[in-house]
Amino acid sequence: MAAVHRRTTRAAWGFLTPFLVLFAATFLLPIGYAIYESLHKNSLSGPLGLGGSHTVFAGLSNYSRALGDAAFLASVRRVLLYAVVQVPVMILLAVALALLLDTVSARAVRFFRATYFMPYGVPGVIASILWGFLYTPGTSPVLALAGHAGLHPDLLGGGSVLWSIANIVTWEFAGYNMLVVTAQLQAIPGDLYEAARTDGASAWQIARRVKLPLLRPAIVLTTVFTIIGTLQLFAEPLILKPVSTGISNDYTPNLSAYNSAFANNDYYLASAKAVLLAVAAFVLSFGFLRLVGRRGGASR
Amino acid sequence: MHNTCGWLRFGRRMIWLACLTALVLSVAACSGSGDGNSATKPGQKIDMTFWSWVPGIDQAVALWNKENPNIHVTLQKIPSGSSGGYAKMHAALKAGNAPDLAQVEYQEIPGFLMGSNLIDLSQYGAGKYQSRFTPWQWKEGVFGGKVYAIPQASGPMGFFYRADLFAKAGISRPPATWAEYEQDAIKIHQSNPTEYIGTFPPGNSAWFTALAWQAGANWFGTSGDTWTVHIDTPVTEKVATYWDRLRTEHVIKTEPDFADGWYKDLQTGAIAGWVSAQWGDAIITGNAPGTSGMWKVAPLPQWTAGGTDSANWGGSSTAVLKGAKHPQQALQFATWLNSDPQSIALLIKGGYGWPAATSGYVGSSLDQPSPFFSGQKYNDVFADSDQHINESWTWIPTTDQAYQHLNDGFSAAVNGKGSFLESVKAAQGQVVDDLKSAGFKVSTAQ
Numbered sequence: 001m002a003a004v005h006r007r008t009t010r011a012a013w014g015f016l017t018p019f020l021v022l023f024a025a026t027f028l029l030p031i032g033y034a035i036y037e038s039l040h041k042n043s044l045s046g047p048l049g050l051g052g053s054h055t056v057f058a059g060l061s062n063y064s065r066a067l068g069d070a071a072f073l074a075s076v077r078r079v080l081l082y083a084v085v086q087v088p089v090m091i092l093l094a095v096a097l098a099l100l101l102d103t104v105s106a107r108a109v110r111f112f113r114a115t116y117f118m119p120y121g122v123p124g125v126i127a128s129i130l131w132g133f134l135y136t137p138g139t140s141p142v143l144a145l146a147g148h149a150g151l152h153p154d155l156l157g158g159g160s161v162l163w164s165i166a167n168i169v170t171w172e173f174a175g176y177n178m179l180v181v182t183a184q185l186q187a188i189p190g191d192l193y194e195a196a197r198t199d200g201a202s203a204w205q206i207a208r209r210v211k212l213p214l215l216r217p218a219i220v221l222t223t224v225f226t227i228i229g230t231l232q233l234f235a236e237p238l239i240l241k242p243v244s245t246g247i248s249n250d251y252t253p254n255l256s257a258y259n260s261a262f263a264n265n266d267y268y269l270a271s272a273k274a275v276l277l278a279v280a281a282f283v284l285s286f287g288f289l290r291l292v293g294r295r296g297g298a299s300r
Numbered sequence: 301m302h303n304t305c306g307w308l309r310f311g312r313r314m315i316w317l318a319c320l321t322a323l324v325l326s327v328a329a330c331s332g333s334g335d336g337n338s339a340t341k342p343g344q345k346i347d348m349t350f351w352s353w354v355p356g357i358d359q360a361v362a363l364w365n366k367e368n369p370n371i372h373v374t375l376q377k378i379p380s381g382s383s384g385g386y387a388k389m390h391a392a393l394k395a396g397n398a399p400d401l402a403q404v405e406y407q408e409i410p411g412f413l414m415g416s417n418l419i420d421l422s423q424y425g426a427g428k429y430q431s432r433f434t435p436w437q438w439k440e441g442v443f444g445g446k447v448y449a450i451p452q453a454s455g456p457m458g459f460f461y462r463a464d465l466f467a468k469a470g471i472s473r474p475p476a477t478w479a480e481y482e483q484d485a486i487k488i489h490q491s492n493p494t495e496y497i498g499t500f501p502p503g504n505s506a507w508f509t510a511l512a513w514q515a516g517a518n519w520f521g522t523s524g525d526t527w528t529v530h531i532d533t534p535v536t537e538k539v540a541t542y543w544d545r546l547r548t549e550h551v552i553k554t555e556p557d558f559a560d561g562w563y564k565d566l567q568t569g570a571i572a573g574w575v576s577a578q579w580g581d582a583i584i585t586g587n588a589p590g591t592s593g594m595w596k597v598a599p600l601p602q603w604t605a606g607g608t609d610s611a612n613w614g615g616s617s618t619a620v621l622k623g624a625k626h627p628q629q630a631l632q633f634a635t636w637l638n639s640d641p642q643s644i645a646l647l648i649k650g651g652y653g654w655p656a657a658t659s660g661y662v663g664s665s666l667d668q669p670s671p672f673f674s675g676q677k678y679n680d681v682f683a684d685s686d687q688h689i690n691e692s693w694t695w696i697p698t699t700d701q702a703y704q705h706l707n708d709g710f711s712a713a714v715n716g717k718g719s720f721l722e723s724v725k726a727a728q729g730q731v732v733d734d735l736k737s738a739g740f741k742v743s744t745a746q
Contacts (some may be wrong), residue, residue, distance in 0.1 A: 044414070047444055047525055053415040065737065070707070138564035158715030177465075183658065199486075243559040244477040245502050246715055248708040262387035263700050266738070267394075 031278075037271035038062050062272035064219035069251035072273060076280070078162065079252050084231040090226050091169065091219060094177035098215075101178075102185050114176035114183065125171060128239035133166045136243055157244035165236045171200050173229070177222040185211060220292050224285050229280045231268050235257070253277045346626050347372045348633065349399035351389065353380040354452075355614070356650015360643040364633060371629045373401075377567050381405055382700075387424030393417050393622060400624035401634060406440040406615040409449055410697040414738070419620040424631045426450070431506040432639040436691035437656040441617050450634040454683035455509060455577025455616035460584060462526075463596045465495065465572040468615040474598035478542060485551040485600060488572050498573045499565075500543050502558035502714045504704035507613060510541070511575070512536045514611035515603055520696045526741040527696055530627075532728040540720040547713070547720070554714040562585045576598065577613040579684040581649040585672050593671060597678035599685060610685040613692075614653065654682060700722040705730040 024205035046053045065070055097116055101109050103122070119127065134140045135146075135155040146153060155164045188211065196206050234254040241247040250256040253273060261270035310436045350361065350373050361375040376399065378385045392398040393415065401590070404412055412418050426447040430438050431452050441449030461474055466484070469491040475481035475732055485497040512519070521528040546552045546563050553571060555561050565571045567589040572659060574580060584595060600610055618634040620627050639657040648655070648665055661667055661683050669677045696702065709723025735742045 042415070042739060048522055048527065049738075049740040050413045050443065051416065052411075072488075097535045133560060136561045136564075136567070137561070138570075156719070160713065241558055242503070243561065245554065245556060245711045248711060249704045250708070257705065262384065263382075263704065264698070264734075265386075265390050265414075 004056050011204065024126050034274055037268055038275050041268045052161045055129045063276065064271050065269055065273045066180055066276055068240065069256075071248070071251075072253065072256050075250045075253045075256050079231055079233055080287065082166065083132075083227060085163075085221060086169065086230055087226045089166070089168055090174060090177060091223055093174045094222060095181055095212075095219060097174065097178040098185055099211060100179035101182065102211070103203060103207075113179070118175065121177040122172070125233040125239055127168055127172050128236045131164070132240055134244050135164055141180070156240065156244035156246060161240065161244045161246035165240065168236050169229075170231075174182075175228075177226070180222050181215055182204055184215050216292075220289070224288060227284050227288060228281050231277060231284070251281075311364075331437060341634045345370050345372065346629060347402060348372060348624070348630055349376060349625060350401040350404035350618075350633075351376050351378045351385070351399045352618075353385055354403060354647065354650065354652050355698055356647055356652065357373040357637075360637055360646045362648065363642060365574075366735065369635075369638065369680050371633065373633055378403075385483070386411075386484045389621070390417075391737060396586055396623060398621040398623055400620065400623075400626065400630050402619055403452075404449060404617050404619045406437075406451075406454075406617060407699040409441060409617065409619070410443070410695050411699065412619065413443060413448060414697045415622075417622045417629050419622060419624055420446040420448060421450070421620060421627070421631050421634075422447040424628050426631055429635045429639070432635070433656050434658055436612075436689055436693075437615065439691065440615065440695075449617035450631070450638050451614045451656035452545055452552050452618055452638045453579075453647070453656055455579050455613040456579050456589065456654055456682045456687070457600050457611050457613055457682045458516065458678075458685055459573060459575050459600055460580055461573035461598060462569060462591070464594045468492075469495075469572075472596060473599055474596070475601045476607050478601045478603055479731060480505060482542075482546060482551070486549070489551045494570055495503060496551065496571050498555045498571050498575060499553035499555050499557060500547060500710075500714075500720075501562075501711035502554055503556050503707050504558070504709060505703045506558070507575075508539070508611040508706060508710070508720075509703070510577075510611045511691060512539050514609050515539050516609065516690065518690070520694050522694070523694075523743060523745075526743045527735055528743050528745070529696070529731050529735070531731060532743065534723045535722055536724050537545075540724045544713075544720045558583075567591065578654045578679065578685075579614065579651065581670075581673070581678070587646075591671055594672055595673050596676055597673055597681045599681055606686045608684075609690070610688040612689050615656075616653065617656075617668055654686060696731070696735060697740065698731065698738055700732070701734045702731045704726065722744075 038057050039060070039062070041062065042053045043056045044053050093209045101112055101116075104112070108217060122130075134142055137143050139154070143153070154160060162219065192210055192214075193206055196210050203207065232254050233252045237247050237255055238258070241251075249259045255275065257270045259274035260266045260273060275299075329536055348371070352375065356684045357377055358377070361373050365372055376680060380390055381403070384535060385403070389398060389402055389404075389412075398417075404418075406478075409418070422445070429450070434454075437451035437454055440451060441447055459474060465488065466472075466474070469484070471484050475484050481497070488495050488497050509519070512535065515535050515538060517530075517533060517539075519529065519531045519536070545553060545554075553565070555565070562571070566574075566584060569591070574584070576583075581597075584591070599608070618637060620630040620634065624630050637647075639659070641659065644655050644657060644660045644663060648660075655661060655664070655666075661679065666679045667677070668679075669675050705727045706723055709718065709726055710720055713719050715724060732742050732744060
């Protein structure tokens with residue numbers, strides 16, 4: 001008996017090892033390295049500071065530099081403002097699309113589902129380039145049409161580009177989120193609808209009283225993913241930057257960390273910013289989960 | 301973002317950290333074999349690696365390899381510096397597996413010196429090649445009397461303009477002064493409200509920097525052991541105020557350059573001119589082929605009537621990176637690449653810019669009239685421009701950050717927050733802070 005148990009344990013470790021090795025090498029190790037880097041800095045020596053450099057322990061000074069950087073803090077405020085708008089829009093749209101598709105005929109469903117999902121198959125970088133063309137006066141057929149109507153909206157200016165980015169992100173991911181919600185919808189047993197209809201519920205009442213409460217786990221899941229994704233906004237502003245006057249080098253926290261590392265060659269500060277961002281995403285996601293967890297408990 | 305993509309993004313950051321980790325781990329493996337200036341025995345074959353992004357440089361390297369079978373150079377094409385090339389170099393330097401030679405732009409050289417990442421070539425006799433190159437370009441690679449880079453090409457500035465559109469607006473000759481440039485800007489925009497004399501690119505402050513350079517500014521320097529920063533001087537403020545005025549008069553565009561909308565404007569004539577560097581010719585001919593025969597080139601407008609002040613925008617060198625096993629041969633190759641007439645001819649064909657070698661222009665393919673530029677022998681303008689560049693301009697180790705501060709300030713101004721002048725004033729303090737937080741001594745004393 002003990003031998004069998006030992007063999008089972010060994011087999012379990014055997015199966016787990018590939019995962020654990022990869023997990024450690026690609027996840028734990030880099031995170032540890034980022035934290036290590038964030039606690040160090042370069043020290044210069046020699047005439048003009050060009051004699052040589054070596055790495056010294058810096059304590060929390062990179063963190064205080066990041067938190068004392070007005071542009072970095074502004075980038076955090078910007079993504080929070082963006083999240084306050086983007087998260088509800090995204091979730092409402094995804095749920096509405098899923099519920100609508102749930103009520104139309106079977107053949108149309110497949111067509112629309114595929115159509116809504118299709119943008120997700122376009123890589124974010126490509127999507128941003130495509131939308132960049134649509135936003136640029138002179139290359140955009142949409143703006144050309146608007147011009148004929150006497151409208152000249154500036155979609156890439158400082159006041160509007162954040163919402164132009166939101167539009168790209170919504171276009172990209174609403175269909176995907178819809179699919180998550182749809183999967184949950186299809187897991188709802190049909191006899192619940194039947195019972196509701198027998199009780200005289202209208203289609204609207206079924207959606208509101210039966211479907212929505214049962215969709216709760218899917219909505220929570222997509223919300224958490226959307227919050228994390230929103231904080232990590234990166235590719236869209238990076239790609240639109242060359243065509244927009246409204247996107248600064250510290251437009252989002254991720255862009256700010258990227259610039260510190262790859263334009264300013266300050267990996268230490270970049271690591272501190274990355275760690276701060278990871279902590280913020282962690283706090284917000286789990287904060288949201290606790291919030292909905294508590295409310296869910298109270299209503300039960 | 302959302303869903304897996306959120307994690308993908310997270311994952312992407314992890315990937316570079318993972319790569320970095322892997323690179324750092326490999327330091328131990330590489331550093332053992334990497335150092336030592338092994339003297340090569342006669343007949344012994346050596347191989348060097350060279351990172352560059354310059355179009356056409358592969359042909360020059362191939363020619364070298366044909367002529368020097370014992371000193372083989374392996375060219376590896378990398379993304380251009382600001383598109384990730386420098387990040388790649390710095391990561392490789394940090395990991396100890398950098399190439400022997402690399403393409404380094406002038407404004408980046410001090411940044412590379414920061415961790416002693418470039419080999420002092422004067423100890424291998426670089427000094428004797430000085431006479432082959434334009435004096436100011438040679439100086440771009442000299443710090444503390446030591447030579448750290450061999451100059452390759454630069455961008456002496458001039459004014460590209462659509463002679464046909466200027467004539468249509470009733471302007472018979474290109475602006476000789478900035479005051480005339482302003483008047484012409486007004487005339488062009490008044491004669492056709494969809495046309496402008498050009499754009500002020502808010503996200504490309506290297507352009508503004510060059511214009512401050514022309515006006516006589518000397519933003520950066522060294523004094524003994526200390527870096528000096530003088531950005532908010534009357535000269536620079538004059539330039540900023542000038543462009544602020546054109547911006548608020550709405551007689552110039554403020555769209556980004558090198559962007560889709562701007563290329564379109566070059567094609568349609570919505571912009572009738574471009575204050576640019578010599579290498580701008582390839583940008584115009586490549587992106588607006590339909591405007592052939594309509595362009596001309598004039599010297600930069602002047603702040604003082606009758607002046608000849610010029611400036612440089614963009615410039616590049618070949619440097620030998622820390623850890624190179626054969627610095628002597630690397631210097632030999634770098635000098636040949638940038639001063640041998642056959643090599644220069646190949647590089648000009650690829651469009652590498654304005655030759656840093658003094659012998660580069662006369663008799664080359666640049667030294668000919670061009671049908672695209674109305675039959676003008678337009679490079680004469682740049683040859684002259686190259687002779688009138690303020691030679692005392694230098695860069696700092698944090699040039700990129702300085703550009704970013706100005707980019708952000710200018711972009712905000714274009715969006716109605718602040719002005720170009722305020723951005724310049726703010727940049728002074730920001731640049732001093734950058735240098736200080738990087739660990740340098742800084743002075744702002746005059």
